[in-house]
Amino acid sequence: MVRWQPGTSGRLQAAALELFASNGYEQTTAAEIAQSVGLTERTFFRHFSDKREVLFHGQELMVDAFLAGLVAAPGEATPMELVAAALESAAELFPDERRGHSRLRQSVIEQNPALQERERHKMSVLAATLGDALRGRGIPEPAATLAAESATTVFGVSFTQWIGAGEQRSMVEIERTVLAELRNLTAARPAAKA
Amino acid sequence: MVRWQPGTSGRLQAAALELFASNGYEQTTAAEIAQSVGLTERTFFRHFSDKREVLFHGQELMVDAFLAGLVAAPGEATPMELVAAALESAAELFPDERRGHSRLRQSVIEQNPALQERERHKMSVLAATLGDALRGRGIPEPAATLAAESATTVFGVSFTQWIGAGEQRSMVEIERTVLAELRNLTAARPAAKA
Missing domain, CATH: 1.10.357.10 (Tetracycline Repressor, domain 2)
Structure with a gap:
């Protein structure tokens, strides 16, 4: 059975969705997504190539x-x-x-x-x-x-x-x-x- | 019955297709399309907003x-x-x-x-x-x-x-x-x- 990715990727994804929905997709940066769950932008980019890929990974x-x-x-x-x-x-x-x-x-x-x-x-x-x-x-x-x-x-x-x-x-x-x-x-x- | 547009639009479209196919879509300009059928770029833009629209009009x-x-x-x-x-x-x-x-x-x-x-x-x-x-x-x-x-x-x-x-x-x-x-x-x- 195939499952959604747990852990850091999942946390970043959930945080990104909340920020996209409340502040707008265009207005949200990768750094803000990472910071909202206490991670660095560098960590974000280890998991996703850009903020769009958070939605499509x-x-x-x-x-x-x-x-x-x-x-x-x-x-x-x-x-x-x-x-x-x-x-x-x-x-x-x-x-x-x-x-x-x-x-x-x-x-x-x-x-x-x-x-x-x-x-x-x-x-x-x-x-x-x-x-x-x-x-x-x-x-x-x-x-x-x-x-x-x-x-x-x-x-x-x-x-x-x-x-x-x-x-x-x-x-x-x-x-x-x-x-x-x-x-x-x-x-x-x-x-x-x- | 719905029909394709005849006349100048149709001529520009046929010319554009030939140029796109032989020279490449990216490499072809609106001016070249117009010139190939003896028209001006200005005439091209009276019929189409850009070269992409030639394919989708x-x-x-x-x-x-x-x-x-x-x-x-x-x-x-x-x-x-x-x-x-x-x-x-x-x-x-x-x-x-x-x-x-x-x-x-x-x-x-x-x-x-x-x-x-x-x-x-x-x-x-x-x-x-x-x-x-x-x-x-x-x-x-x-x-x-x-x-x-x-x-x-x-x-x-x-x-x-x-x-x-x-x-x-x-x-x-x-x-x-x-x-x-x-x-x-x-x-x-x-x-x-x-």
């Missing part, structure tokens, strides 16, 4: 969590079973106690177009990596890309619900509901064309 | 083409029927004679990370606008977002196939095949979980 973890689900799935799994397995595995990175952190992070990203672009890039890397992994398991095109993009879409919609005000359901519970909704939506046959 | 047209399909669809259309209608309408912007242009444009974008980001932004705006339009037609969440994202995914996969080497099928033919593939993919029921 979990990217590899997230991709790894999706991939771990694919690797653990049985060999005969269909593309959508693989998608479901990847989503269930990724949900482990979003336990209920992480919800406040994720809400705060999202509120910071929504206030800054450059961070939104970085987030889009993260999601496009996730979709591309999942596509590669599905092709690596013998899923042909375009099924592999469609499944990878669908996994990313379901994750995105589920994440938005999960951090919604008053939401109580777990990430995995939401993901299962959204994935079922996608199935129902696409399974409805279109009317015959004239 | 079709964005509103594309969004409009998707929306035109939604508007024309019958009131009782299901979300996926609306997706299909939007895709069919968008395909009108990509007739066979446009394929060479689209290939050239894609080759330029693939060589420049900033242009790739601009393209991702374009697709995210498309998905968000389609989601708004679907909600405007009374489609609830998360169906509206799932349908909008699926439309964008099918479009992206279809476009990649359409500009592929040796591809002969029309855009609308490819879109129908890819949409059917998405339906088949998601319709397959997963095995019951233990």
Whole structure:
């Protein structure tokens, strides 16, 4: 199971989020983040290349969590079973106690177009990596890309619900509901064309 | 029916693509683009705010083409029927004679990370606008977002196939095949979980 990084990195990340949210992302320096938890700027830069990476250092973890689900799935799994397995595995990175952190992070990203672009890039890397992994398991095109993009879409919609005000359901519970909704939506046959 | 802009804008765009492809995007100036078709830099800037916009001035047209399909669809259309209608309408912007242009444009974008980001932004705006339009037609969440994202995914996969080497099928033919593939993919029921 993939886990968020504990220790100094985690403390710096929590401190950075608080400062970004209260003082603004642009206005916050790496030195201020470090000082707020009694560390030096030098220590900050041993953990993160810049303040933006505090928000995105979990990217590899997230991709790894999706991939771990694919690797653990049985060999005969269909593309959508693989998608479901990847989503269930990724949900482990979003336990209920992480919800406040994720809400705060999202509120910071929504206030800054450059961070939104970085987030889009993260999601496009996730979709591309999942596509590669599905092709690596013998899923042909375009099924592999469609499944990878669908996994990313379901994750995105589920994440938005999960951090919604008053939401109580777990990430995995939401993901299962959204994935079922996608199935129902696409399974409805279109009317015959004239 | 939505159409690409003819006349001076179209000439500048074709000239820009040729120069970007042969000399590199970074190395090409607005003045060079204008001069290559016997126009002044001043004329260039009456049509485009900068050279990047030469590659993206079709964005509103594309969004409009998707929306035109939604508007024309019958009131009782299901979300996926609306997706299909939007895709069919968008395909009108990509007739066979446009394929060479689209290939050239894609080759330029693939060589420049900033242009790739601009393209991702374009697709995210498309998905968000389609989601708004679907909600405007009374489609609830998360169906509206799932349908909008699926439309964008099918479009992206279809476009990649359409500009592929040796591809002969029309855009609308490819879109129908890819949409059917998405339906088949998601319709397959997963095995019951233990």
